[in-house]
Amino acid sequence: FGTPQQEQYLVPLLRGEIRSAFLMTEPEVASSDPTNLQTKLTKHVGAHGRTKYVLNGRKWWSTGAMDPRCRFALVVARMEYADGATNTTTNKHGAHTIVLVPMPQPGVVFERALTLFGYDDAPNGHAEVSLKEVQLSKENLIAGEGSGFRVSQARLGPGRIHHCMRAIGMAARSLELMLERSMERQAFGKYLAEHGGCQEMIADSVADLESARCLTLNCAATMDVVKEPKLARNQVALIKYAVPDMTYRVVDRAIQLFGGAGVSDQDHCLARFLVGLRSLRIADGPDAVHKRTVAVSFLKKFHQSRL
Amino acid sequence: FGTPQQEQYLVPLLRGEIRSAFLMTEPEVASSDPTNLQTKLTKHVGAHGRTKYVLNGRKWWSTGAMDPRCRFALVVARMEYADGATNTTTNKHGAHTIVLVPMPQPGVVFERALTLFGYDDAPNGHAEVSLKEVQLSKENLIAGEGSGFRVSQARLGPGRIHHCMRAIGMAARSLELMLERSMERQAFGKYLAEHGGCQEMIADSVADLESARCLTLNCAATMDVVKEPKLARNQVALIKYAVPDMTYRVVDRAIQLFGGAGVSDQDHCLARFLVGLRSLRIADGPDAVHKRTVAVSFLKKFHQSRL
Amino acid sequence: FGTPQQEQYLVPLLRGEIRSAFLMTEPEVASSDPTNLQTKLTKHVGAHGRTKYVLNGRKWWSTGAMDPRCRFALVVARMEYADGATNTTTNKHGAHTIVLVPMPQPGVVFERALTLFGYDDAPNGHAEVSLKEVQLSKENLIAGEGSGFRVSQARLGPGRIHHCMRAIGMAARSLELMLERSMERQAFGKYLAEHGGCQEMIADSVADLESARCLTLNCAATMDVVKEPKLARNQVALIKYAVPDMTYRVVDRAIQLFGGAGVSDQDHCLARFLVGLRSLRIADGPDAVHKRTVAVSFLKKFHQSRL
Amino acid sequence: FGTPQQEQYLVPLLRGEIRSAFLMTEPEVASSDPTNLQTKLTKHVGAHGRTKYVLNGRKWWSTGAMDPRCRFALVVARMEYADGATNTTTNKHGAHTIVLVPMPQPGVVFERALTLFGYDDAPNGHAEVSLKEVQLSKENLIAGEGSGFRVSQARLGPGRIHHCMRAIGMAARSLELMLERSMERQAFGKYLAEHGGCQEMIADSVADLESARCLTLNCAATMDVVKEPKLARNQVALIKYAVPDMTYRVVDRAIQLFGGAGVSDQDHCLARFLVGLRSLRIADGPDAVHKRTVAVSFLKKFHQSRL
Ligand SMILES: Cc1cc2nc3c(=O)[nH]c(=O)nc-3n(C[C@H](O)[C@H](O)[C@H](O)COP(=O)(O)OP(=O)(O)OC[C@H]3O[C@@H](n4cnc5c(N)ncnc54)[C@H](O)[C@@H]3O)c2cc1C
Ligand SMILES: Cc1cc2nc3c(=O)[nH]c(=O)nc-3n(C[C@H](O)[C@H](O)[C@H](O)COP(=O)(O)OP(=O)(O)OC[C@H]3O[C@@H](n4cnc5c(N)ncnc54)[C@H](O)[C@@H]3O)c2cc1C
Ligand SMILES: Cc1cc2nc3c(=O)[nH]c(=O)nc-3n(C[C@H](O)[C@H](O)[C@H](O)COP(=O)(O)OP(=O)(O)OC[C@H]3O[C@@H](n4cnc5c(N)ncnc54)[C@H](O)[C@@H]3O)c2cc1C
Ligand SMILES: Cc1cc2nc3c(=O)[nH]c(=O)nc-3n(C[C@H](O)[C@H](O)[C@H](O)COP(=O)(O)OP(=O)(O)OC[C@H]3O[C@@H](n4cnc5c(N)ncnc54)[C@H](O)[C@@H]3O)c2cc1C
Structure with a gap:
């Protein structure tokens, strides 16, 4: 412009x-x-x-x-x-x-x-x-x-994908740390990795991370294909509220698995990641606004498909 | 065989x-x-x-x-x-x-x-x-x-993807019904579609449905590419516990939006879908078992990557 | 009247x-x-x-x-x-x-x-x-x-507490069944009761059941003391949306622990309980309405406390 | 001693x-x-x-x-x-x-x-x-x-109740702040308090706060009555994992409602509360340990009741 x-x-x-x-x-x-x-x-x-x-x-x-x-x-x-x-x-x-x-x-x-x-x-x-x-x-x-709104919309889209990608990076690193820690530390007679509860935390984190990754790649692909960020706006709004939530859960579980070492930011990055991801549900517009965007657009699309 | x-x-x-x-x-x-x-x-x-x-x-x-x-x-x-x-x-x-x-x-x-x-x-x-x-x-x-286990593993993989696809179909139909109903019915002075709470239910359902779809398509693609269902076993286990959960939440929200009409199976399919999806967390093996499979395989992979 | x-x-x-x-x-x-x-x-x-x-x-x-x-x-x-x-x-x-x-x-x-x-x-x-x-x-x-609304309000309050009490009964019975089953059935080399995942399901169910019980007893006590169901209306609305949710989670976990035996209603009551509790979030008015009541009343009370 | x-x-x-x-x-x-x-x-x-x-x-x-x-x-x-x-x-x-x-x-x-x-x-x-x-x-x-374990058990019980009470204080204050903010700030043509989504956040927070309060008061009462902290150990373990979770959710919602003002600790206490409550799931022993205590004790009690 x-x-x-x-x-x-x-x-x-x-x-x-x-x-x-x-x-x-x-x-x-x-x-x-x-x-x-x-x-x-x-x-x-x-x-x-x-x-x-x-x-x-x-x-x-x-x-x-x-x-x-x-x-x-x-x-x-x-x-x-x-x-x-x-x-x-x-x-x-x-x-x-x-x-x-x-x-x-x-x-x-x-x-x-x-x-x-x-x-x-x-x-x-x-x-x-x-x-x-x-x-x-x-x-x-x-x-x-x-032209304020028109311009800011065009600008925010790619920035939001970028934020989601960083969030996925944080979650991926947190999962790796979970895997590592759970194979090194023992409690109640076995490695954390052998406790059913820890396995569940890992499996749930894999699901969250994979979902976040799939959704974001899909969105990026749409953006590249359509060449007009505007058309991909819905998908951007979708990942904007879905990905911070999914990746936050991964980091949250990693912190729990690390115990005291998880809540300090001196030896590990998890505490730092958590507050970063928590604020992502607000930075770039709060969840409520993006959910509304997606809902309204689905309602419209459905309405038109029936005319 | x-x-x-x-x-x-x-x-x-x-x-x-x-x-x-x-x-x-x-x-x-x-x-x-x-x-x-x-x-x-x-x-x-x-x-x-x-x-x-x-x-x-x-x-x-x-x-x-x-x-x-x-x-x-x-x-x-x-x-x-x-x-x-x-x-x-x-x-x-x-x-x-x-x-x-x-x-x-x-x-x-x-x-x-x-x-x-x-x-x-x-x-x-x-x-x-x-x-x-x-x-x-x-x-x-x-x-x-x-050879019981070897054969049954080979057989169950594709069956499980098929189950997930049906689950996604149910969720997609449920979302459509939500969209339709919320544009037709009014409460407290406006269409359900205009209530913030309903919009949130729709947006959360879109996220759940899209995640389920992405994960399942990914898994099917892996299966086709690798030509050996065994290699895709992890991804099958992942969708086995992730997809029933996601799609269940969609149907559950649709039921809530339908009120009394949602819990009867006479006029709509939602009640029927819900019990179908609830049992999917058990049929084909309960969540706990598939989560364990995924966790153990990630732990192993990570362990090997460090040797 | x-x-x-x-x-x-x-x-x-x-x-x-x-x-x-x-x-x-x-x-x-x-x-x-x-x-x-x-x-x-x-x-x-x-x-x-x-x-x-x-x-x-x-x-x-x-x-x-x-x-x-x-x-x-x-x-x-x-x-x-x-x-x-x-x-x-x-x-x-x-x-x-x-x-x-x-x-x-x-x-x-x-x-x-x-x-x-x-x-x-x-x-x-x-x-x-x-x-x-x-x-x-x-x-x-x-x-x-x-006088329709005045009368129906007076009538519905006690009925709702009664529904919550029945819900608590179902959850309590479901917890008992979980305890029993998990001490009788073995998988992967130990009793279900010894799997960390099952212990967590039990502990979470105890928390849900105790919360539901406390809230409902409190509400019943208020109703008895104030002798005017109207004043207790807020607390009734609160348990109306909180208790079905909490008790539902207990029954849902019990079903999962029972595997195939949980989703059939022929040998156990769990499947029957689940649909009963699911419909409780709609019968007597859907959650959305009761949440609104509670929120608005807290907003009003807070507003008045500051005048 | x-x-x-x-x-x-x-x-x-x-x-x-x-x-x-x-x-x-x-x-x-x-x-x-x-x-x-x-x-x-x-x-x-x-x-x-x-x-x-x-x-x-x-x-x-x-x-x-x-x-x-x-x-x-x-x-x-x-x-x-x-x-x-x-x-x-x-x-x-x-x-x-x-x-x-x-x-x-x-x-x-x-x-x-x-x-x-x-x-x-x-x-x-x-x-x-x-x-x-x-x-x-x-x-x-x-x-x-x-005598290390015997003594530390006796010491930790009352300390844990104290922690829960502080957690409830934080949640109560956060709810108050939510009420205040939602009546002062407008978005999309109405006060936040009038948005259905915000009302739901308030109503869910009331339920969480009331549950936490009830459970903790119950536990304190048991402790006073039985005069032996040991007997109340189960209830202490229960609130130890239940209350941080409930109160955390309240603070988390308050932060969301405050938007950017919620994640900074300069003007409001919410960000500070959140990290405090997050670490409470680890300080005094992680959830996993307290859940195990409660589950095992319920399993034992049930087992004995049937002999
Ligand atoms: C703010 C704060 C204040 C504290 N103050 C004190 C203090 O004054 N004095 C003091 O001595 N300590 C204090 N602590 C330390 C605290 O008590 C410990 O961090 C806590 O007991 C956990 O120990 P850990 O960190 O070694 O975690 P670990 O024992 O390594 O446990 C980490 C994780 O392993 C998993 N795990 C462990 N056991 C099981 C199991 N059986 N099944 C499944 N999973 C399991 C869980 O996910 C658990 O969260 C404090 C901690 C914090 C954060
Ligand atoms: C087992 C059972 C027993 C029953 N027994 C009786 C009985 O004996 N007598 C009787 O009269 N009725 C009875 N009912 C009916 C019950 O009271 C109604 O179903 C209930 O009040 C909801 O009305 P509705 O079905 O018309 O839902 P609707 O009013 O159409 O509401 C459906 C949904 O719309 C959304 N919604 C509504 N308002 C809002 C809002 N303000 N903000 C956001 N979302 C909103 C919510 O998602 C809500 O769940 C029973 C129902 C069941 C399931
Ligand atoms: C609709 C439907 C259709 C079905 N169709 C078929 C069919 O065609 N053919 C067929 O053979 N079977 C079929 N089944 C049965 C299904 O495969 C079994 O129910 C399932 O495999 C679980 O076995 P189970 O019921 O014996 O549960 P159990 O093995 O008793 O498991 C129950 C619970 O125990 C706990 N648990 C078990 N292992 C662990 C662990 N390692 N860690 C923690 N917790 C654990 C979990 O909570 C689990 O949910 C069907 C079931 C349903 C509901
Ligand atoms: C780390 C970080 C970096 C940031 N960087 C920048 C930057 O570089 N440049 C910049 O300009 N801004 C930036 N921001 C600010 C951010 O964009 C805003 O905080 C955000 O857009 C929300 O605005 P607000 O804080 O005024 O919240 P508000 O608009 O007051 O909204 C607060 C809450 O109100 C409720 N609400 C609002 N609308 C609705 C609705 N329709 N329905 C239901 N509920 C609703 C929601 O709960 C919402 O979370 C940043 C924020 C953070 C945390």
């Missing part, structure tokens, strides 16, 4: 030389419903007819924004019109716009680093950010006024 | 003209552990050096045995040697043999038709059968004395 | 000499929302100023209605006014009335006996009943026109 | 002026099976016939040991006999002894502070402790050589 000014970021971003952040969520409103968002992008028409845009609001859970390599942030904001500026676009589909804010930038203030269950995830942590009279120009708009 | 005498059954069986039954489970012993089986196949050496085999015992859950089209039963029995007969086979791997018993047959007595949660599943029901001095000859043995 | 004419039924009912039925649910509408109910009670003012009431509609799941000892049915119906009859009561709280219909009665026709998962529960089964021009008089009204 | 020298600690401990620590768990062995414990208490008979005891080993998860107010630790150790010392006690029931180690003490070295999911729980944290040639005398033994 970019403009030339925006495209200067693209190559270094893909090369991994710079980072970006995506600022949608706000502390004051239920942000899983994006119509709630309050951050304002006010359009002014200046003295010589030049338009400018001013950003005001507060965001949080801005992952990566505090990373020193972060060179720009995409901010979702509600359009306001002042000083005689009016909505001149033909875009009717939304009140929200995404703006690219180069970083660092005057008026963009990090209020605090958020902890995730006590972890600050530094350097790639989560910021609470206030936006105070941030001055921007037309070149900073992504795809024009009011 | 067949002999010519046995092969006469094959073509009509595949054509669907005749049926067969498989008699392994016994009421008196935990039959999920086949070493427990008590039915005896006694080998006698007769006057002129001719061997004969006599079958005695009691079986139950013999699906299809009472069907009038059932022309033969495969019976799993423990070898006994009498009248100077001894074990002359080189087969060392098992005490159990499978024999083909043509049906009807003197000595094979149907004691009762078993009900499944009140259903008798007639005509293709489940029999409790007593075997009293059933006279057989060498031609009736499948693959020789003591 | 009764009139003298109605009270003639009371003593023989309490003595168990006669039975009654309660007809609320209708096949055509979501009856968990009673405002949906369509059965009509039409008030007519006849030639000499005498009022009469005529009942028309269709009910189902009328438990006990077909029992030969059933002498009367309480029917919930929507008021209609014809022939100049108007609503002269001061009762504003509802459009529904409960009428006592002596049984058998002209116009009350049993359309069919409903099955519950294949069981007809005879003689105390569940009827689908059509009501065709059933003639009634003022004496048949319970507590006056429009 | 104390000696005069030990009793000097009692009054200040009860007054809260000093603290103690209990050192049982060891990193190298599955400590849920106490027969595995490796820390050695070696009895020596010195030159003048005076016995001394030397402690060697490594413990971890020693809660409170690093607290500056901690004045003594109770250490569970395996008896060894050296320099002609022999087991002269009549106590046959165990190889383990509990010794009181005054703190600080030469040879007791804190290796590191363990983190619980990234929290160090300072100042009352969890230590990994090495015990190197710690010199003790007969006065330090609690209840004599070999």
